[in-house]
Amino acid sequence: MKNILQIILIFLFSLTVISCSSSSSSTTDTTTGNDTTTDTTARVWEQEAYVKASNNGASDGFSYSVALDGGTLAVAAYGEDSNQTTITNDNSTASSNNSNADSGAVYVYKRTGTTWAQEAYIKASNNGVVDRFGYEVALDGDTLVVGASDEDSNQTTITNDNSTASSNNSNTDSGAAYVYSFK
Ligand SMILES: [Ca+2]
Ligand SMILES: [Ca+2]
Ligand SMILES: [Ca+2]
Ligand SMILES: [Ca+2]
Numbered sequence: 001m002k003n004i005l006q007i008i009l010i011f012l013f014s015l016t017v018i019s020c021s022s023s024s025s026s027t028t029d030t031t032t033g034n035d036t037t038t039d040t041t042a043r044v045w046e047q048e049a050y051v052k053a054s055n056n057g058a059s060d061g062f063s064y065s066v067a068l069d070g071g072t073l074a075v076a077a078y079g080e081d082s083n084q085t086t087i088t089n090d091n092s093t094a095s096s097n098n099s100n101a102d103s104g105a106v107y108v109y110k111r112t113g114t115t116w117a118q119e120a121y122i123k124a125s126n127n128g129v130v131d132r133f134g135y136e137v138a139l140d141g142d143t144l145v146v147g148a149s150d151e152d153s154n155q156t157t158i159t160n161d162n163s164t165a166s167s168n169n170s171n172t173d174s175g176a177a178y179v180y181s182f183k
Helices: 002-021
Strands: 062-069 072-077 105-112 115-122 133-140 143-148 176-181
Touching (some): 072 133, 072 143, 105 133, 105 143
Parallel strands (some): 062 133
Antiparallel strands (some): 062 072, 072 105, 105 115, 133 143, 143 176
16 A cells, blocks of 8 residues: 555656646637747757859849748749740759840759758740749749749730740730649
8 A cells, every 4th residue: 555655646746847847838818718828948040051043143133032831942033044945853953044134033942851952943934035034932832833023925814734825025014923833
């Protein structure tokens, strides 16, 4: 009987130690009913990466717009100037061409552990001078939206194939949005 009492006392003492060591305090907001638990553990921020474009160029405006979702980062450079009309999926390169001024580009980076690496270099399939592809970007899961505020086509519909966009340039700076996804 004495042994059982000792075990119960040790158990109760253990519970007391555990509850005292917790750094959280929990209260309920009486107006909203929400749990307002606060974690008092101090957080420490440290730099994880310094990201530069692999085709770094003056006045490219790399990072004018950025979007982050989980381990995927999209960085847009609306002043980038290459004439490429495809997506580069080779993890490291981007065009060094500068013949389409301010056509714009978007770079996608992926985090593995704490290391970031380029995953794609995206250019509009109807790449045009001063289209400013990448003026805005938004990312959610496997879907990326790229805004080109100064794109110029007169199209009034949505193209749902996976590669083309109008080459028309009759509606100056009408603007367009491009949607991308990965498999
Ligand atoms: Ca450039
Ligand atoms: Ca430029
Ligand atoms: Ca254009
Ligand atoms: Ca334009």
